[in-house]
Amino acid sequence: MSFQPLKDKVAVVTGASSGMGRAIALRLAEKGAKIICCDLRAEANPSGYENDISTTTVDLITASGGIAVFEKVDISAVSEVEGTFSRTISQFHRLDILINCAGYWAPFRDFANEDDELWAKMSAINTLGTARAMRLAIRQFLKQEFDPIWGSRGRIVNISSCAAVVAFPGEVAYSATKASVNHMTRAGALDHAKDSININCVAPGVVATGMARQNIEDADILALMQKSTPWPRIGRAGDIAGVTVFLCLPDSQWMTGQVLAVDGGLTLGVAP
Ligand SMILES: NC(=O)c1ccc[n+]([C@@H]2O[C@H](COP(=O)([O-])OP(=O)(O)OC[C@H]3O[C@@H](n4cnc5c(N)ncnc54)[C@H](O)[C@@H]3O)[C@@H](O)[C@H]2O)c1
Numbered sequence: 442m443s444f445q446p447l448k449d450k451v452a453v454v455t456g457a458s459s460g461m462g463r464a465i466a467l468r469l470a471e472k473g474a475k476i477i478c479c480d481l482r483a484e485a486n487p488s489g490y491e492n493d494i495s496t497t498t499v500d501l502i503t504a505s506g507g508i509a510v511f512e513k514v515d516i517s518a519v520s521e522v523e524g525t526f527s528r529t530i531s532q533f534h535r536l537d538i539l540i541n542c543a544g545y546w547a548p549f550r551d552f553a554n555e556d557d558e559l560w561a562k563m564s565a566i567n568t569l570g571t572a573r574a575m576r577l578a579i580r581q582f583l584k585q586e587f588d589p590i591w592g593s594r595g596r597i598v599n600i601s602s603c604a605a606v607v608a609f610p611g612e613v614a615y616s617a618t619k620a621s622v623n624h625m626t627r628a629g630a631l632d633h634a635k636d637s638i639n640i641n642c643v644a645p646g647v648v649a650t651g652m653a654r655q656n657i658e659d660a661d662i663l664a665l666m667q668k669s670t671p672w673p674r675i676g677r678a679g680d681i682a683g684v685t686v687f688l689c690l691p692d693s694q695w696m697t698g699q700v701l702a703v704d705g706g707l708t709l710g711v712a713p
Pocket residue numbers: 455456457458459460461462479480481482485486489514515516517542543544545546566600601602603644645646647648649650651652653
């Protein structure tokens with residue numbers, strides 16, 4: 442068995458059934474963490490690109506000898522999120538890592554065609570859902586001892602988007618709520634650095650997941666995305682998982698409040 446630097450750590454991963462959240466949950470489990478897989482449903486998004494799409498994340502982890510449980514939760518529902526955290530603490534007696542990966546995106550439309558309903562849903566999931574889970578995790582971290590080998594009392598990694606930094610046509614509400622994730626990362630990290638709690642963020646570019654399939658299958662949108670991405674390919678869920686897991690390892694213990702673009706260079710400027 443490979444070295445497991447996160448042995449005995451307990452991780453809540455939201456959006457764990459599909460795409461990036463699934464890839465992150467699997468890699469954290471490989472590193473030895475026990476995973477609470479949180480999602481609307483246990484089954485993967487059927488539009489996803491996973492080779493093993495018909496097997497749930499929990500089943501994949503347990504088949505590899507890891508420990509994982511599924512929690513059905515809508516991160517925009519206060520009581521459901523609180524229930525998930527309290528069941529996690531009752532069952533595993535601690536919490537060490539929170540990955541906020543669940544997010545909501547809606548097909549492109551001009552700003553003038555957005556409405557309050559769209560903004561309310563985007564805000565409830567992307568902004569309030571992320572902030573709520575962060576607060577609940579931090580409150581639990583504060584009850585636990587600093588781990589001198591890990592160099593930390595707890596880790597949070599939020600998943601935002603390149604759209605939080607550069608403007609894309611047709612996604613004002615999404616961009617604004619993802620920008621809020623970037624900034625709650627920085628501001629939250631500032632408040633809790635003194636507590637040895639690391640709060641960082643990964644901002645993906647275009648990644649082949651179920652969420653992005655309708656864009657990838659639209660030849661015009663795909664061409665725009667490829668043109669905007671200097672690297673010769675668009676992203677894979679594993680690209681995001683590798684960096685996210687690094688932010689949970691002892692090697693990153695002195696990093697906090699950072700937003701790491703993992704985007705094939707999309708946010709660098711105008712691609713030649
Ligand atoms: N795919 C991209 O190109 C891209 C780019 C930038 C950022 N992102 C962000 O990455 C994150 C992961 O998305 P993905 O591309 O892996 O998509 P995905 O559809 O493969 O996975 C998202 C998962 O989140 C779950 N989810 C959605 N709303 C939820 C809620 N309210 N409560 C609990 N779970 C919920 C879904 O059921 C799904 O399993 C999202 O936050 C998304 O905004 C995606």
